[in-house]
Amino acid sequence: MRREAPRTVADYAPLAFPALMLIVFFVVPFSIMIAVSFFKRNPAGFYTPDFVFDNYARFLTPFFGGVLGFSLMLAILVAICCVVIAFPFTFLLTKCSRRVQTVWLVCLLSVLSLSEVIIGFSWSTLFSRTAGITNLLVAIGLMSEPQALLPSFGAVLTGMVYQAMPYTILVLYPALVRLDPTLLEAARTLGASPVRAFFNVVTPALRNTLVATLIMVFVFALGSYLLPQILGRPSHWTLSVLITDQAIYQSNMPFAAAMAVFLVLISLALVGLTLLVGRKESAA
Amino acid sequence: MTEFSKVGVTRRTMLKAGIATAGLLAMPAVLRAQDKSLKVGVYGGYFKKSFDEHIFPEFTKATGIAVESIAEPTGEAWLVQLEQAAKAGQAPADVSMMSQTSTLKGQATELWTPIDTSRIKNSGDLLERFVNKYPDGRVAGIGAVAWFITLVTNTNVYKEAPTSWDALWDPANKDKLGLLALASNSFLLEVTAKTFMGGTNALDTEEGLLKAFDKLAEVKPNVRLWYRDEAQFEQALKSGEIPMGQYYHDVTGLAAADGQPVRSTFPKEGGIQDSGNWVISRASKKADEAHVFMDYMCQPSIQGLMSRKVGTAPTLKKEVLDLTPEEFAAVSSEIDPIIPRYDLYTTKADWINQKWTELIVG
Numbered sequence: 001m002r003r004e005a006p007r008t009v010a011d012y013a014p015l016a017f018p019a020l021m022l023i024v025f026f027v028v029p030f031s032i033m034i035a036v037s038f039f040k041r042n043p044a045g046f047y048t049p050d051f052v053f054d055n056y057a058r059f060l061t062p063f064f065g066g067v068l069g070f071s072l073m074l075a076i077l078v079a080i081c082c083v084v085i086a087f088p089f090t091f092l093l094t095k096c097s098r099r100v101q102t103v104w105l106v107c108l109l110s111v112l113s114l115s116e117v118i119i120g121f122s123w124s125t126l127f128s129r130t131a132g133i134t135n136l137l138v139a140i141g142l143m144s145e146p147q148a149l150l151p152s153f154g155a156v157l158t159g160m161v162y163q164a165m166p167y168t169i170l171v172l173y174p175a176l177v178r179l180d181p182t183l184l185e186a187a188r189t190l191g192a193s194p195v196r197a198f199f200n201v202v203t204p205a206l207r208n209t210l211v212a213t214l215i216m217v218f219v220f221a222l223g224s225y226l227l228p229q230i231l232g233r234p235s236h237w238t239l240s241v242l243i244t245d246q247a248i249y250q251s252n253m254p255f256a257a258a259m260a261v262f263l264v265l266i267s268l269a270l271v272g273l274t275l276l277v278g279r280k281e282s283a284a
Numbered sequence: 285m286t287e288f289s290k291v292g293v294t295r296r297t298m299l300k301a302g303i304a305t306a307g308l309l310a311m312p313a314v315l316r317a318q319d320k321s322l323k324v325g326v327y328g329g330y331f332k333k334s335f336d337e338h339i340f341p342e343f344t345k346a347t348g349i350a351v352e353s354i355a356e357p358t359g360e361a362w363l364v365q366l367e368q369a370a371k372a373g374q375a376p377a378d379v380s381m382m383s384q385t386s387t388l389k390g391q392a393t394e395l396w397t398p399i400d401t402s403r404i405k406n407s408g409d410l411l412e413r414f415v416n417k418y419p420d421g422r423v424a425g426i427g428a429v430a431w432f433i434t435l436v437t438n439t440n441v442y443k444e445a446p447t448s449w450d451a452l453w454d455p456a457n458k459d460k461l462g463l464l465a466l467a468s469n470s471f472l473l474e475v476t477a478k479t480f481m482g483g484t485n486a487l488d489t490e491e492g493l494l495k496a497f498d499k500l501a502e503v504k505p506n507v508r509l510w511y512r513d514e515a516q517f518e519q520a521l522k523s524g525e526i527p528m529g530q531y532y533h534d535v536t537g538l539a540a541a542d543g544q545p546v547r548s549t550f551p552k553e554g555g556i557q558d559s560g561n562w563v564i565s566r567a568s569k570k571a572d573e574a575h576v577f578m579d580y581m582c583q584p585s586i587q588g589l590m591s592r593k594v595g596t597a598p599t600l601k602k603e604v605l606d607l608t609p610e611e612f613a614a615v616s617s618e619i620d621p622i623i624p625r626y627d628l629y630t631t632k633a634d635w636i637n638q639k640w641t642e643l644i645v646g
Contacts (some may be wrong), residue, residue, distance in 0.1 A: 041634070045365060046393060063642055130523045148525065191532065234465075234510050234644045240642065249466055250637055251389065261357040270570075 025107045030264075037257035047254050053267055057256035064242075064259070068266065071222060071238040075267075078221040079214045084162070086168040087210065091202060094168075094176045105173070108166040116163065120230035123159045124150060128232070155231040164217050169214060175209040211278050215271050222267055239263055309358050321350040322573045325362060325377035327560075330535065332416030338593040343580050349573050351581065360386055367395055370567040378568035381560040384626040385468055387425045390563065392630075397564040398422035401510030403575045406582040406600065413623060414599040416561050426578060427599030431592065432533035432555035432616065433464075433471065439545040442494055442525035449479045449551045451528070457506045462517040463528030467640040468629040471622070472557045476500050478553045478622050487625055494630075497639055510644055516622070521546055530556070534595030535585040537614055550617040557621035559599065591615045643644075 027037055058064075064207035080156035093104055123256040126132050129148035149155055184207060187197040189225040203210070239259060324340070326332045332355050340351040354377045356362040369376050382390065390396050401407040401423055401574040407415075413428025435446055441460075450473075452461060464470030476496045477486045486492040507524050511517040518535065520526040522544045533555060536548035562581065564574045580586060587598040588606045597616040598605055605612070628636060 042392065045366075046389075058638075063646065067645065121515075128520075128523070128525050130525050228511065230516060235646075237645060244643075245637075245641070246359075246366075247465070248361045249468065250633060251364050252637075253364075253633065255634075 003213040012026065033257045034251050034261055037261050039254045039257075041254045046251060049200075055254045056262070058198070058255060059258055064239075065236070067239050067242060068263070070236070071240070071263070072158070072266065074160070074236075075218045075221040075224075077157060078164055079217040081161045081211060082164050082168040082217045083172075083214055086165060086172055086213075087197070090169050090176050091198065094173070094179075105170075108169055109223060113164045116224075116226045117141075119163050120227050123155065123162070127155050127158075139191075150231050151233045151236070152177050153232065153236055156169055156228050156236050158233050159227040160221055163224075164220055165229065167220060168213055168217055171213050172209065175206055181203065186223060196254055197246075206280070213275060215274060219267060219271070222263070286349055287320050294419045297322075302529040302548045320348055320449055320573060321352060322379060322570055322577055323352045323354055323375070323377045324577065325356040325380035328357065329511045331381070331517040332485040334594040335402060339581075339590065342438050342586075343588070346477060347576055347578060347580060351577075357509060357520040360389070362386070362388055363395075366390070366565050367393060370565055371397055373567055375565040375567040375569075377565065378570045379562055379564055379574045381428050381559055382425060382469055383516070383561045384416065384558070384624070385629045387563055388439060390468060391424050394567055395563075397566050397568065397571050397574075398424065398475065399564065399578065400575065401426070406577045406579075406604070409600045409604045410582065411601060413457070414559060414561075426566070426582070428560045428562040428581065429594070429596035430557055430559035430599050431548070432621065433530050433556040434533045434536070434548045435551050436529055436536050436546060436548050437520060438521055438524045438527035439547050443525050445547055445549045445551070446528070447552055449475050451551075452506065454506075457528055459506065460510050460526065460528050461503070462509040462511055462520060462531075463503075463507055465512045465644070467557075467636050468615055471558070471624040472500055472530075473497070473505075473628075474622050474624050475530075475539065475553070476554065484625050485624065487628060493628075493636070493639075495645060502644055503643065505596045507644075523625045534615060538595060550619050551617065554621045555617060557597065557623055559597075589631060 018023055036047070037048040037054075037055055038051050038053070040052050041047050041055065093101055096104075127149035129146050132146065134143055134146040134149065138146050178201065181243060183201055187201045188194070193201065213223055222238075223240055224238060228236050228238050229241055240263075243256050243263070245257045246252045246259065288438070324335075326335050332353055333425065333494060336353055338351060344350055348446045356377075360383075362380065363382065365376060366380065367390070387396070396503060398418065398421075399414075404426070407426065410427055412418050415423060416425040418424050431581050435449060435451065437446060451457065452463075463472065467473060472495045473487060473493065474484045477484045477492070480499055481492070487496060496546055509517060509520065510527075514532070514535070516525065517529060517531060518539070519530065520527065521524065521536075522539060524545070531548070533548045533550075536546055539546050540548070562574075564571055582600065582601055587600050588611075589606075590596050591607055592613075595615055599609070602612065607615075
């Protein structure tokens, strides 16, 4: 079958529906949010339409800068951990038999059916002193008494990596399945060990996929709101937690909107920077 | 047609259904009962379940007004939703249970239909603090339910019940406390003021507030969990993972009655008494039914029923109630309560919130 470029208006018609959805459910709400971020806050009530920069000014303090920095750092760390674990795993998975692959993929998909709440509470039980995994370590004599592993940064990171892992694998899987097997065979014929072939041939060949996956997990983790609360101390709360506090508990919509706009802009900038660096490298 | 015959709808059954419908239409009493209805917003979860089970059916029986209960999210989310809906002329609920701070905030935009207390027989018996008024004296909301936040402990870990809120400051309790995460729902500034500064009036000035913040900062090393979600703390309290903290007196009492190793103590400075009002959204067209509802809810017998079945503290004077001393002790206490300074959370909301967030996050 030959592909033809669309010529008439009718040829573009299939695009109309997704475009409409995008406008109604993304462009319009996002524009409203930007507008609200400039509104004037009334502490005793809600807000009045206006054009003020107070909300942004309040955000530009070392305190919120610190929270923003922590959120970005956490999201980047989650993305790196996920890709470092998921990439070799998915590569090995594609080498398995069809049957084994199906079982693994079904299990991973079933993890997606768990809500963030269930994941959070499960990990908080696993990390608790009274019922957690340290009791097992005590039972086999590795520890003298059970310990609480939460609230801690490690607990937050574990929970978030667990939550993002299925997505990471499912994004990497198609690219790895389609990877030309002759590349690896050639590397092996030329004398490379399997590990060396993986790092020197497979990894560079899938560089774009890896960058795309990193970005996806980063964006996914940036919005995390519940896990930092359940598994972390207040110093591990992300900007999303503070945004929710403002929007839900303080009904300070303008400030919440300003923070959200800031978060979106910073993450867009980071994503753009990553892509830019990637392009320069491939040009060189 | 084949589809029809599969589910077994024949012409005969259609006819029967038609006759039944006609019969229904001929019964005006039934229709009227359906006509008179009221959407009531109550806090989702335990409150909604108890009200649906024990209170609303009695109300419908007594007045013929059907109640559709709506689960409200806690916090100010419901206020925001009501406000947005009212702007569009909609009322997601006619009557809502609303926190004191939210009631005050709703006043600022005239969100509440003023209540005519002459249509509420027992309005004179309401404790003064449970009548919420607009600045010009119109009544914006009246006490619906009240509850206490007290000092709770796990009985396996603490053999002796603590007697004062100052236990929160005790260095021996390092990393053992679970406290509510927001200034406006934990009321810990008020607790600090009552325990160490001679009363909540100490919070009148900015210096007083700053002093309270400084004192409160000393609690931080003792806190293991700052919770927004009750389930988070309740489970940890029962298991002894987090053996002390602030929590709801009624729910703790229920858990103890279930055999859980928990206890709720009214400290000598008093428990924190928080409460919710009944308010009518200005977009509601059912103000008449809403008044009937409030009148019903303010009867001493219904207040007693709520205390026994839902576990809330009554909003009426103790003298008019039919509660036995034991029943009263299960939901309330004779110790003078700590009444939150709701005014602070509207007039100085952002300042307090900012200081508070910096205190616990920083």
